[in-house]
């Protein structure tokens with residue numbers, strides 16, 4: 728189940744919302760602290776693979792686990 732992270736644009740509260748389907752109902756999401764609507768959706772950076780930790784020395788064709 729995907730968990731979407733939001734940040735309230737009023738009080739900067741960060742909270743997570745568990746959603747079954749990625750619908751466009753973001754307007755229904757409200758800040759649990761101040762009840763402000765339309766929070767900013769924060770994109771999670773889970774395993775994006777854009778880190779510079781992997782060196783370019785190895786063969787880049789096959790990803791090492």
Ligand SMILES: [Zn+2]
Nearest residue numbers: 735738758761
């Ligand atoms: Zn808030």
